[in-house]
Amino acid sequence: xxxxxxxxxxxxxxxxxxxxxxxxxxxxxxxxxxxxxxxxxxxxxxxxxxxxxxxxxxxxxxxxxxxxxxxxxxxxxxxxxxxxxxxxxxxxxxxxxxxxxxxxxxxxxxxxxxxxxxxxxxxxxxxxxxxxxxxxxxxxxxxxxxxxxxxxxxxxxx
Amino acid sequence: xxxxxxxxxxxxxxxxxxxxxxxxxxxxxxxxxxxxxxxxxxxxxxxxxxxxxxxxxxxxxxxxxxxxxxxxxxxxxxxxxxxxxxxxxxxxxxxxxxxxxxxxxxxxxxxxxxxxxxxxxxxxxxxxxxxxxxxxxxxxxxxxxxxxxxxxxxxxxxxxxxxxxxxxxxxxxxxxxxxxxxxxxxxxxxxxxxxxxxxxxxxxxxxxxxxxxxxxxxxxxxxxxxxxxxxxxxxxxxxxxxxxxxxxxxxxxxxxxxxxxxxxxxxxxxxxxxxxxxxxxxxxxxxxxxxxxxxxxxxxxxxxxxxxxxxxxxxxxxxxxxxxxxxxxxxxxxxxxxxxxxxxxxxxxxxxxxxxxxxxxxxxxxxxxxxxxxxxxxxxxxxxxxxxxxxxxxxxxxxxxxxxxxxxxxxxxxxxxxxxxxxxxxxxxxxxxxxxxxxxxxxxxxxxxxxxxxxxxxxxxxxxxxxxxxxxxxxxxxxxxxxxxxxxxxxxxxxxxxxxxxxxxxxxxxxxxxxxxxxxxxxxxxxxxxxxxxxxx
Numbered sequence: 001x002x003x004x005x006x007x008x009x010x011x012x013x014x015x016x017x018x019x020x021x022x023x024x025x026x027x028x029x030x031x032x033x034x035x036x037x038x039x040x041x042x043x044x045x046x047x048x049x050x051x052x053x054x055x056x057x058x059x060x061x062x063x064x065x066x067x068x069x070x071x072x073x074x075x076x077x078x079x080x081x082x083x084x085x086x087x088x089x090x091x092x093x094x095x096x097x098x099x100x101x102x103x104x105x106x107x108x109x110x111x112x113x114x115x116x117x118x119x120x121x122x123x124x125x126x127x128x129x130x131x132x133x134x135x136x137x138x139x140x141x142x143x144x145x146x147x148x149x150x151x152x153x154x155x156x157x158x
Numbered sequence: 159x160x161x162x163x164x165x166x167x168x169x170x171x172x173x174x175x176x177x178x179x180x181x182x183x184x185x186x187x188x189x190x191x192x193x194x195x196x197x198x199x200x201x202x203x204x205x206x207x208x209x210x211x212x213x214x215x216x217x218x219x220x221x222x223x224x225x226x227x228x229x230x231x232x233x234x235x236x237x238x239x240x241x242x243x244x245x246x247x248x249x250x251x252x253x254x255x256x257x258x259x260x261x262x263x264x265x266x267x268x269x270x271x272x273x274x275x276x277x278x279x280x281x282x283x284x285x286x287x288x289x290x291x292x293x294x295x296x297x298x299x300x301x302x303x304x305x306x307x308x309x310x311x312x313x314x315x316x317x318x319x320x321x322x323x324x325x326x327x328x329x330x331x332x333x334x335x336x337x338x339x340x341x342x343x344x345x346x347x348x349x350x351x352x353x354x355x356x357x358x359x360x361x362x363x364x365x366x367x368x369x370x371x372x373x374x375x376x377x378x379x380x381x382x383x384x385x386x387x388x389x390x391x392x393x394x395x396x397x398x399x400x401x402x403x404x405x406x407x408x409x410x411x412x413x414x415x416x417x418x419x420x421x422x423x424x425x426x427x428x429x430x431x432x433x434x435x436x437x438x439x440x441x442x443x444x445x446x447x448x449x450x451x452x453x454x455x456x457x458x459x460x461x462x463x464x465x466x467x468x469x470x471x472x473x474x475x476x477x478x479x480x481x482x483x484x485x486x487x488x489x490x491x492x493x494x495x496x497x498x499x500x501x502x503x504x505x506x507x508x509x510x511x512x513x514x515x516x517x518x519x520x521x522x523x524x525x526x527x528x529x530x531x532x533x534x535x536x537x538x539x540x541x542x543x544x545x546x547x548x549x550x551x552x553x554x555x556x557x558x559x560x561x562x563x564x565x566x567x568x569x570x571x572x573x574x575x576x577x578x579x580x581x582x583x584x585x586x587x588x589x590x591x592x593x594x595x596x597x598x599x600x601x602x603x604x605x606x607x608x609x610x611x612x613x614x615x616x617x618x619x620x621x622x623x624x625x626x627x628x629x630x631x632x633x634x635x636x637x638x639x640x641x642x643x644x645x646x647x648x649x650x651x652x653x654x655x656x657x658x659x660x661x662x663x664x665x666x667x668x669x670x671x672x673x674x675x676x677x678x679x680x681x682x683x684x685x686x687x688x689x690x691x692x693x694x695x
Contacts, residue, residue: 002400002647003398003401004397004398006451006455007397007398007401007448007451007452007455010447010448010451011444011447011448011451014443014444014447014448015444017447018440018441018443018444021440021443021501021505022436022437022440024505025433025436025505025506025507025508028506028507028508029433029506029507034506034507034508035429035432035433035506035507036422036423036429036432036506036507036509036510037423037425037510038424038425038427038428038429038432039425039426040425040426040427040428040684041425042426042684042685042686042687043687044687045687045689046687046689046690074692098275098689098692099273099275099276099358099689099692099694100273100275100276100358100362102423102513102514102583104513104514104515104581104583106580106581106582106596107580107581107596109510109511110510111423111510111511111513111514112423112425113421113423113424113425113514114425115358115359115362115424115425115426116275116358116689117357117358117359117686117687117688117689118359118425118426119425120425121425132596133581133591133594133595133596133597135581135583135586135591136583137513137514137515137583137584138273138514139202139205139269139276139585140276140694141202141276141692141693141694141695142198142199142202142694142695143198144202144585144586144587145198145586145587145588145589146588148591148592148594
């Protein structure tokens, strides 16, 4: 196949660009463990309220790490207000009692789908204290746009 | 047989008109205007109707119409199996009617992604399945026509446009296996009450197995138009024939094993498989980069054949008043931005910043909403007169329309990209969140996006007026023939490795098995719990 010189140049440049993109992804993955929430754990969506993994909801801490347990349902998060310390790893564990929802903390990179029958889990750190809006970002029915919550990141106590 | 193509074109155009009206309602709703009919119920209904009619009905019927034009005109013979083709048309029309009935009566407000356990009326799922069955018959007619031609042309490669459409059909057959499995094994029995529960994550896997190659099903015919009609409209030649063939073969290989990049934020799919799909997703940027070069180079060839001599003056020599040319040129500018945005979406960890935000609708209105839809509209101006034997009516509107679309899409898309980065979720009726400070900063931009929607609606209305005017009142005359681009260097006279469709299909299937085989097997072995259905209202 006879490929003209400039086209060859362009194709090599494209290949280099693609490799550069992929390098940044792998660098983020190996350097700062930047990977999407991909936890694999199942749960019976009709029995969430009695499941011991979801009976204690809200934030609990052992001094080093905070765990937040939250349930998404049409059209609210339970609990709707979450308090976590700044600068510490926070692990979120979520599931849904009905349809698929989204859980996104606006202004941060905390974002996950909440699929009934599955438990979503991810860990992140909130460096800046303040009040953050939590929204459902997957269409879940008539009240999708009012499904929201609040995250309060508090100055870590010494 | 022009009736066959025209019948498909008209269904596509009617679907486009209805979908545009739905979009206009959403645009006004987005501006938070206090209109009497503004309600959450109507908003979500109109999002569903807009998505289904644009993304599934308009595109599919247009592509079927264009496929028949290509098969008949490039192979120089009537399509094989015309009765099968008509059967496919009527099955697809019946399916569309059933789905549209369910949507417009409010029984299927589940959006065009129809994620269970949101449950729609069975007519919605059965209707969309029939639409796909109709398109399968179309694919069979396309391949049958090619085989019939091959019996007389032992050594010749397929004409380039037909090569692109064969690739489209192969991608479509591989892709629709996923959504067919979702519909037949999960959605239809569940919506009919034959099964009590459904596994929502399995549905998502099957949906996105189909959902990403779906975008190449839309895009490849647009590329066929760029490679084979644009050089003619621009008054030039195709820069390179073999590179175009390479591009279509790469799409056969890489279109499907990439679907997990839509599920980065999903639980239940492990990160390693998501990473594999990321690598393949970036590989599929390559054929689009090659296309960007080849098509731009073809434009330069045209400019120089029209007398340009300087470094950039060929741009000014191009026929910017010819709607097929301007549609494609403008759609390519928008697509360049959309493609690079897509690379951001596909970036694994970085996806968390944009996933399910307004960024996403900003993104895909540049790709399917511009590269594909604008190209199809330009092609309709070019093809409908040549098929129907009627002159294009209201030519001035046709000349203005692509520019209006371009302005509208810039306003809509840029503002949605920014609100997305600022965290505004997509598909919300109202983004005020009780006056939360985060939501306040989205406000001016959502109004800008609504203004873009008004421009887009005006553009769509111009398109509809031109099409209806041409169909009803265009002056009858002997239709011009449809010319296909000549390559700058003579095209190969003998079949090459790019014509080995069976081989490429086999390699594509192997890649699909590698990318999906183990994750699906592992998923099915896991202890899972089904969900009952829920009504969205």
